[in-house]
Amino acid sequence: MPRELPIGSLLESEDARPARVLAHKLNRHTFWCGQSGSGKTFALGVLLEQVLLHTRMPLVVLDPNSDFVRLGEVRDDAPEAEAAQLSQRDIRVLRPGGAGVARSLHARFLDMPVRSRAAVVNLDPVHDADEYNGLLQVEAEVPLIEQGRLLEFLRSSGDAMRHRLAMRLENLGVTDWNLWAWGHRSVTDEIDDRPDATVVDLGGFPTQAESRTAALAVLDHLWETREERVGRLIVIDEAHNLCRPDPATPLEALLTERIVQIAAEGRKYGLWLLLSTQRPSKVHPDALSQCDNLALMRMSSPRDLGELADVFGYVPASLLERSPGFAQGQALFAGGFVELPALVQVGNRLTHEGGSDVSVSLR
Ligand SMILES: Nc1ncnc2c1ncn2[C@@H]1O[C@H](COP(=O)(O)OP(=O)(O)OP(=O)(O)O)[C@@H](O)[C@H]1O
Numbered sequence: 001m002p003r004e005l006p007i008g009s010l011l012e013s014e015d016a017r018p019a020r021v022l023a024h025k026l027n028r029h030t031f032w033c034g035q036s037g038s039g040k041t042f043a044l045g046v047l048l049e050q051v052l053l054h055t056r057m058p059l060v061v062l063d064p065n066s067d068f069v070r071l072g073e074v075r076d077d078a079p080e081a082e083a084a085q086l087s088q089r090d091i092r093v094l095r096p097g098g099a100g101v102a103r104s105l106h107a108r109f110l111d112m113p114v115r116s117r118a119a120v121v122n123l124d125p126v127h128d129a130d131e132y133n134g135l136l137q138v139e140a141e142v143p144l145i146e147q148g149r150l151l152e153f154l155r156s157s158g159d160a161m162r163h164r165l166a167m168r169l170e171n172l173g174v175t176d177w178n179l180w181a182w183g184h185r186s187v188t189d190e191i192d193d194r195p196d197a198t199v200v201d202l203g204g205f206p207t208q209a210e211s212r213t214a215a216l217a218v219l220d221h222l223w224e225t226r227e228e229r230v231g232r233l234i235v236i237d238e239a240h241n242l243c244r245p246d247p248a249t250p251l252e253a254l255l256t257e258r259i260v261q262i263a264a265e266g267r268k269y270g271l272w273l274l275l276s277t278q279r280p281s282k283v284h285p286d287a288l289s290q291c292d293n294l295a296l297m298r299m300s301s302p303r304d305l306g307e308l309a310d311v312f313g314y315v316p317a318s319l320l321e322r323s324p325g326f327a328q329g330q331a332l333f334a335g336g337f338v339e340l341p342a343l344v345q346v347g348n349r350l351t352h353e354g355g356s357d358v359s360v361s362l363r
């Protein structure tokens with residue numbers, strides 16, 4: 001039976017008729033956009049709560065601003081029935097260093113594909129051909145390396161290239177990252193347990209490289225295990241951080257490539273993306289063009305709206321044009337996941353928001 005997820009009310013309907021998203025059509029990629037403060041993250045939370053209530057589809061949330069770290073905490077004003085159901089869901093929040101109910105967010109360096117490890121240490125296969133090749137030469141011996149002994153291993157031979165790799169790891173500070181599991185559970189172990197939701201808090205790392213590496217470890221793993229065909233929703237808020245049209249470092253390039261690959265080929269393996277960002281031009285066009293569902297919140301730039309009209313040709317222009325006039329929490333939903341394109345006032349949250357806006361303190 002198709003499940004309809006209530007997400008708010010239809011704008012301009014006479015008696016605020018409920019607006020619904022078709023759960024079974026979340027097996028497409030979704031693009032969610034709107035300018036800062038339009039209410040994307042809040043509204044996304046409303047949808048994710050409904051997914052948790054009504055589906056068994058595991059969620060993986062890449063959360064750069066720690067906005068979803070309280071997804072497991074039900075609000076006092078939530079209706080009793082929903083509150084009871086939500087509190088039974090297995091929602092795992094992974095944060096750098098743990099804290100409170102959150103688990104520590106870790107990844108295993110040597111479990112990552114060699115291309116990813118090279119990107120983490122800023123090696124490009126063409127521009128840094130020698131060192132990159134040195135890394136490849138070590139590959140056959142990787143299974144022999146004891147946990148936590150990578151540097152010693154590289155230095156134990158007299159090989160000059162291995163010494164250089166060790167130096168690179170150390171100089172970039174990569175070996176000191178708190179991200180590494182050193183025998184603890186890694187984020188991929190948590191995902192493999194298939195909890196209802198895994199919230200990966202990418203905020204709070206001291207460097208962007210560490211945060212991006214955590215995201216890459218997750219995406220690599222989801223791609224590598226795609227044959228399991230689990231049917232997961234991979235939510236990437238602030239997707240421009242991870243899927244840039246103009247990646248500058250090997251790490252950014254590989255992240256973008258991975259997301260574009262999932263966008264292009266992931267659907268049939270049950271890897272469904274939900275990309276949220278402020279402007280369509282901020283994410284790679286090859287990821288954007290694969291999205292079938294659109295949620296558009298307030299966006300006043302005509303150029304951005306023109307770009308959306310190009311990509312989502314089926315959305316009536318008369319509805320796209322309404323976006324600059326949207327109040328906070330209002331959205332246009334279009335594409336397969338709604339019966340018909342609709343203007344919606346997003347409903348209330350059942351769980352707490354994470355880091356909300358900072359207010360001006362008054363004297
Ligand atoms: N529908 C809503 N009802 C009540 N408050 C809302 C609603 N939508 C957003 N807000 C509040 O407005 C603020 C900004 O919303 P939100 O963080 O969702 O915006 P955003 O579009 O994700 O912005 P950014 O692009 O900067 O992340 C938050 O403090 C949130 O609590």
Ligand SMILES: [Mg+2]
Nearest residue numbers: 040041042237
């Ligand atoms: Mg946001």
